[in-house]
Amino acid sequence: MLSLIPPLASTTEIEPLQMPVIDFSMLHRANDRSSVIKDIAMACREIGCFQVVNHGISKSVMKGALEAASEFFEMPSESKAKFTSPDISKPVRYDCSNDGINKSRSFLKHYAHPLDEWIQFWPLEPPSYREKMGRYAVDARRVAIGLINAILQSLGLGEAYLGTKLEEGVQLLAVNSYPQSTQPGVTLGLAPHSDYGFITLLLPSCPGLEVMNHTTKEWKAVMQPSDTLHVHLGDHLEVLSNGKYRTVVHRAMLNSENSRVSIASIHGLAMHEKVRSAEELVDEQTPMMYEESSFRDFLDFLPANSTNNKSYIDSLRICATEQ
Known part of the structure; x- marks a missing residue:
């Protein structure tokens, strides 16, 4: 069922969001699934994000993944620098430079599905990184697939709408590190943006995420x-839904009490698989609103757009005069 998490004490002056909560276990109960689907539809339509409980990922697996992330970022700079590359399509890439979006963030990004194909490229140090992060990646993908199928059903498309395309899709882990906020006025860790895929599952060590009201x-x-997963909708889900559901603009703020690590598990279709608005959601009253695109198109867009602030989803929107 959908419920609201009572707002906890905020580390900033920003008002806490009353967050919808989805009980993942109820999606597997025939008598409860339809009501949970309605709750997911409401959360996607009105807020564009929600949190998930009873997802089946153990506390030890989540804790182990966060520990592995922290241990990686604590390694000497020369050990992490092995993964530095200007090529954003590399299977594993580390960066700690500050630019237009990475204000105070270090990150390690790597593909995670299929795991046996990609894990060979992951860091060997710290020694437990592959094991701990691999366990979390597999469990996170199981939850993500279940949620995406539920979201498809909430759109009236049927949970098997994407078929094998979803099973063959990309999982990208963005493992992030943010320093503690110690300098007055330096509070932004990651600039406002949206994620490219269908959904992102976020596991953080402490507060710092903020989302923008549509x-x-x-x-x-x-x-x-603790023990919950935050889920927000990405650009390609907005495209697939033909604007019925919208991507979530979000940013990461520095925590004034602690340094922060987070693991964002981003899920979409395969690299060259185009995402287009579902035909079932296009008619005379609601014409197609977006150009089709792929993950490869997104990667090509990033360097080409480095000199302006146009977002990827804005680049896909079809102007009314073009209809």
């Missing part, structure tokens, strides 16, 4: 209790 454009702080 209508008012106000920022709201996300308070995430």
Whole structure:
């Protein structure tokens, strides 16, 4: 069922978001699934994000993944620098430079599905990284597939709408590190942006995420209790839904009490598989609103767009005069 997490004490002056909560286990109960699907539809339509409980990922697996992330970022700079590359399509890439979006963030990005294909490229140090992060990646993908199928059903498309395309899709792990906020006025870790895929599952070590309200454009702080997963919608889900559901603009703020690590598990279709608006959601009253695109198109867009602030989803929107 959908419920609201009571707002906890915020580390900033930003008002906490009243967050919808989905009980993942109820999706597997025939008598409860339809009501949970309605709750997911409401959360996707009105907020564009929600949190998941009873997802089946053990506390030890989540803790182990966060530990592995912390241990990696604590390694000497020369050990991490092995993975530095200007090629954003590399299977594993590390960066700690500050630019237009990475304000105070270090990150390690790597593909995770199929795991046996990609894990050979992951760091060997720290020694437990592959084991701990691999366990979490597999479990996170199981949850993501279940949620994406539920979202498809909430759109009236049927949970098997994407078929094998979803099973063959990309999983990208963005493992992030943010320093503690110690300098007055230096609070932004990652600039406002949206994610490219269908959904992102976020596991953080402490608060710092903020999301933008679709209508008012106000920022709201996300308070995430332990053992929950935060889920937000990405650009390609907005495209697939033909604008019925919208991507979530979000940013990462530095925590004034602790350094912060987070693991974002981003899920979409295969590299060259085009995502287009579902024909079932296109008619005379609601014409197609987006150009089709792939993950490869997104990667090509990033360097080409480095000199302006146009977002990827904005680049896909079809102007009314083109209809």
